[in-house]
Amino acid sequence: MSILLPVIGILVLLLVCLTGVVWFKFTFLFGVVFPYAASFIFISGCIYRVVIWARSPVPFCIPTVCGQQRSLLWIKSDKVQSPFTSWGLIRRMASEIVFFRSLFRNDKTELRKGQILSNDASRLLWLGGLVFHWSIFIILVRHLKLFVEPVPRFAVFLQNIDGMFQFGSSNFYLTDVFILLSLLFLLLRRIVSSRMRLISIFTDYFALYLILAILVSGVLMKYVYKADVMSIKRMLMGMLAFKPFVIADMSPVFYVHIFFVCILLIYFPFSKLMHLGGVFLSPTRNLKNDSRAKRHVNPWDYPVKVHTYEEWENEFRSALKEAGLPVEKRKIRKSKEDND
Amino acid sequence: MTEERLKKPDEILNDVCLSSENQDWLNSKPDFRKGTYLYSAPLKHQSYLGLPNQREWNPADADWKLPENWKEVILSGMADLLRKHRSFRLFLDICVRCGACADKCHFFLGSGDPKNMPVLRAELLRSVYRRYFTLSGRLFGRFAGARDLDEDVLKEWFYYFYQCTECRRCSVYCPYGIDTCEITMMGRDLLNRVGCNVQWVIEPASNCFRTGNHLGVPPHAFKETLDFAIDEIKGLTGISVEAPINKKGAEILFVAPSADYFANPHWFTLLGYLMMFREIGLDYTWSAYASEGGNFGLFHSAELAKRLNAKIYAEAKRLGVRWILGGECGHMWRTIHQYMDTFNGPADFLEEPVSPVTGTKFENAKSTKMVHICEFTADLIYNNALKLDKSRNDKWSITFHDSCNPARSMGLLEEPRYIIKNTCNNFYEMPENTIREKTFCCGSGAGLGADENLEMRLRGGFPRANAVKYVQERHGVNMLACICAIDKAAFPPLLDYWVPEVGVCGVHELLGNALIMEGETERTTNLRGEALADEAVDDIR
Numbered sequence A: 001m002s003i004l005l006p007v008i009g010i011l012v013l014l015l016v017c018l019t020g021v022v023w024f025k026f027t028f029l030f031g032v033v034f035p036y037a038a039s040f041i042f043i044s045g046c047i048y049r050v051v052i053w054a055r056s057p058v059p060f061c062i063p064t065v066c067g068q069q070r071s072l073l074w075i076k077s078d079k080v081q082s083p084f085t086s087w088g089l090i091r092r093m094a095s096e097i098v099f100f101r102s103l104f105r106n107d108k109t110e111l112r113k114g115q116i117l118s119n120d121a122s123r124l125l126w127l128g129g130l131v132f133h134w135s136i137f138i139i140l141v142r143h144l145k146l147f148v149e150p151v152p153r154f155a156v157f158l159q160n161i162d163g164m165f166q167f168g169s170s171n172f173y174l175t176d177v178f179i180l181l182s183l184l185f186l187l188l189r190r191i192v193s194s195r196m197r198l199i200s201i202f203t204d205y206f207a208l209y210l211i212l213a214i215l216v217s218g219v220l221m222k223y224v225y226k227a228d229v230m231s232i233k234r235m236l237m238g239m240l241a242f243k244p245f246v247i248a249d250m251s252p253v254f255y256v257h258i259f260f261v262c263i264l265l266i267y268f269p270f271s272k273l274m275h276l277g278g279v280f281l282s283p284t285r286n287l288k289n290d291s292r293a294k295r296h297v298n299p300w301d302y303p304v305k306v307h308t309y310e311e312w313e314n315e316f317r318s319a320l321k322e323a324g325l326p327v328e329k330r331k332i333r334k335s336k337e338d339n340d
Numbered sequence B: 001m002t003e004e005r006l007k008k009p010d011e012i013l014n015d016v017c018l019s020s021e022n023q024d025w026l027n028s029k030p031d032f033r034k035g036t037y038l039y040s041a042p043l044k045h046q047s048y049l050g051l052p053n054q055r056e057w058n059p060a061d062a063d064w065k066l067p068e069n070w071k072e073v074i075l076s077g078m079a080d081l082l083r084k085h086r087s088f089r090l091f092l093d094i095c096v097r098c099g100a101c102a103d104k105c106h107f108f109l110g111s112g113d114p115k116n117m118p119v120l121r122a123e124l125l126r127s128v129y130r131r132y133f134t135l136s137g138r139l140f141g142r143f144a145g146a147r148d149l150d151e152d153v154l155k156e157w158f159y160y161f162y163q164c165t166e167c168r169r170c171s172v173y174c175p176y177g178i179d180t181c182e183i184t185m186m187g188r189d190l191l192n193r194v195g196c197n198v199q200w201v202i203e204p205a206s207n208c209f210r211t212g213n214h215l216g217v218p219p220h221a222f223k224e225t226l227d228f229a230i231d232e233i234k235g236l237t238g239i240s241v242e243a244p245i246n247k248k249g250a251e252i253l254f255v256a257p258s259a260d261y262f263a264n265p266h267w268f269t270l271l272g273y274l275m276m277f278r279e280i281g282l283d284y285t286w287s288a289y290a291s292e293g294g295n296f297g298l299f300h301s302a303e304l305a306k307r308l309n310a311k312i313y314a315e316a317k318r319l320g321v322r323w324i325l326g327g328e329c330g331h332m333w334r335t336i337h338q339y340m341d342t343f344n345g346p347a348d349f350l351e352e353p354v355s356p357v358t359g360t361k362f363e364n365a366k367s368t369k370m371v372h373i374c375e376f377t378a379d380l381i382y383n384n385a386l387k388l389d390k391s392r393n394d395k396w397s398i399t400f401h402d403s404c405n406p407a408r409s410m411g412l413l414e415e416p417r418y419i420i421k422n423t424c425n426n427f428y429e430m431p432e433n434t435i436r437e438k439t440f441c442c443g444s445g446a447g448l449g450a451d452e453n454l455e456m457r458l459r460g461g462f463p464r465a466n467a468v469k470y471v472q473e474r475h476g477v478n479m480l481a482c483i484c485a486i487d488k489a490a491f492p493p494l495l496d497y498w499v500p501e502v503g504v505c506g507v508h509e510l511l512g513n514a515l516i517m518e519g520e521t522e523r524t525t526n527l528r529g530e531a532l533a534d535e536a537v538d539d540i541r
Helices: A005-023 A027-055 A086-099 A124-146 A153-162 A174-192 A194-199 A202-224 A229-240 A252-270 A272-281 A309-322 A331-339 B009-015 B043-049 B070-084 B086-094 B106-111 B118-133 B135-144 B151-161 B169-173 B180-193 B199-211 B219-237 B266-279 B302-319 B331-344 B373-382 B404-408 B414-423 B454-475 B485-498 B507-514 B533-540
Strands: A107-112 A116-121 B252-255 B323-326 B370-372 B398-401 B479-482 B503-506
Touching: A005 A027, A005 A202, A005 A252, A027 A229, A027 A252, A027 A272, A027 B086, A086 A272, A124 A153, A124 A174, A124 A229, A174 A194, A174 A202, A194 B118, A202 A252, A202 A272, A202 B135, A252 A272, A272 B086, A309 B199, A309 B219, A309 B302, B009 B454, B043 B199, B070 B086, B070 B118, B070 B180, B086 B118, B086 B180, B106 B454, B118 B135, B118 B151, B118 B180, B151 B180, B169 B180, B169 B404, B199 B302, B219 B266, B252 B302, B266 B373, B266 B485, B266 B503, B266 B507, B302 B323, B302 B331, B323 B331, B323 B373, B331 B370, B331 B404, B370 B373, B373 B414, B373 B507, B398 B414, B398 B454, B414 B507, B454 B485, B479 B485, B479 B507, B485 B503, B503 B507
Parallel strands: B252 B323, B323 B370, B398 B479, B479 B503
Antiparallel strands: A107 A116
16 A cells, blocks of 8 residues: 555656646746745755754763774774764764765674574665665756856766766766666665565655656656757756746656656655755764763753752661761761660 | 463574564554563552652553543653654654664564564654654644554553663664664653553662662661672682772772672672772772662653762762772663763762872763773773783683673773683684674663563573574683673573573673782682682593
């Protein structure tokens, strides 16, 4: 159910878009109004979510330490996985965000012959995830050529590397192939493994299908319908300058692509896709392991009811004296005894 | 009625299937079968600590006697925790269910229960969070992975949040560092708000609050047990050691988990401490008021943890010591390393710790002013302040179990290994992905070390035991060293069940064996009174 339903959802969205553009010719709605609205929701939604997280206090210093602490000088500490300095922390966060360091540790544990647990490094998920995210990043950079004039040099550089292979007469982008393969891998592992099926919910599939839809429409636009890049750029630059206009005779696949991107932008801030922002703020990763060297302050700390030494001694005074242990106050009892 | 029979190892493993076919986990309910869940907290201790909704109740009953407005209490409690902890909100928000954590949990590996996968353990709370705190959950319900809060959901929380040892192993593997320990802590905090607590957490916590230690040992019995240890050392070495209690003006306050002076095999670690302190002439004191390093409050709520932890600084201040030394314990060191200074600091009445023997400054502890005994001892050995005879531990082939909290919350990895390597000749590591930050839990931490849930503990301890078996078969390992009081209590029955013939000891027991004390009589036995290696070999011949 949760595997198929999102497919139907995507198809309905596709139908809505095609009817709107081809039948009703609502090109201004789909080409201008939706993108503006989606961008607004995306930007404000992301800011809202990140601000909520960032404003939530981190009462305790709780890094998950993954290496030797800094203690005695002659013991080599792990400066990255047990960061004591800011530089170490930056390196740890960078390794997480750029290379998915934690996922790289992944191993696979199974019961074999009912007895032995075997552990093998299982880096497929790491590889699939890394290829997927880096492909998205490079594809987004490549898209800069549609928004910025002159096109930044690093975008041109990346595009040249990405498109260095040719297929037939036209060049194609490596990232298009990579993202397709990695996306299919991420999708199939959810569907094939019973354990992954169990933990996946509707939204997990929906996000993957949605990105797949964007991908397919984008690929169709470039390789099959050969959309006119210069017209698209004029339209997008017009939008960025807040002087929007619609160019007639744009291929419907362009609108489909834009429409799915809009859906993603709207969906993004309210979904698990916000892990993009969240990973920077995770308290088990972005805190130093220096909590005994530097006091971490809890902003909502409040006094609690404790059992004081005085209360304790009052209860155990005679036992303490009997055992020959020192006490703070002998008086209370003594004066009583004196009276006796 | 027939006695509940404990399953045999292969029976337990036959139950386990790691690729579950039960797909409808949102609707399945926990089975409160004997051997898998914990008993409720006794009324006496609920009231001593002043906990909410005090009553006698039983988790196996249909009626949990919840307060009428329990749902409001839980939901407002959730709002409260979301406001106070970024970790909670963030970890509920950003999980992508990639499944990397699934086979990292020892309880999942030992039980095959899908809700013991860290991702689903969190989904138990996350589904309710979505329903009441997110727009998509309110609008789309089940499609957005949301579900209503009802009594069955609450019971499920109780069952599974007391089936997590807060060991943080899953957090090591999570690409966003989502820490199930945080989720479990919040879950238990919420359960407490409607009065659903367990005996094995509340009773020690209440004891600790009253007497100063989890076992409820009053001061005179505390003195007696230390006196007994002094006698025992005298018998073993001919030397009279000292164990001052509540001594004002001592240089150092020593705090150890109470099991060290009341349980076996912890006892021999205690002997090791006392012998070493005598050998270096340490000016220190025990405290009968702060006679517990461990903190079962941590397994309940941040507030209770803070209430119990307060004693250590209060006592250090009263006694006028310069700094604090802490014994071998797991969650105690999580509390001290990551919480104590925040809870009850700043400890500006103490001085930055300096070893009185070697002059080494413990700069990593300059704010909290509390040093781990393994750091302290490793420094002594490195500076040749101790004379050691490794051969006294020769009858043992030793492996080291990294206790979860010192490993993953502190990074105390090399110090204990350095001590072991300097006190023993035969040391073998378990497989790389079961040690250090990837260490497997004993399955009994975080308040789960009770008798009534023994089957679940044995299941949870299976991955660790399996790694021990590996080194037993390859290297003839017959002793597991560790630095955690719960480990020392949990492992003897656990290893006996899965890997017979492997013993359990503390690192400072090994040190006590190897330590050549000035003026000692010739040692013929180790601290356990067993013949030393040579004679043991002779016996066999």
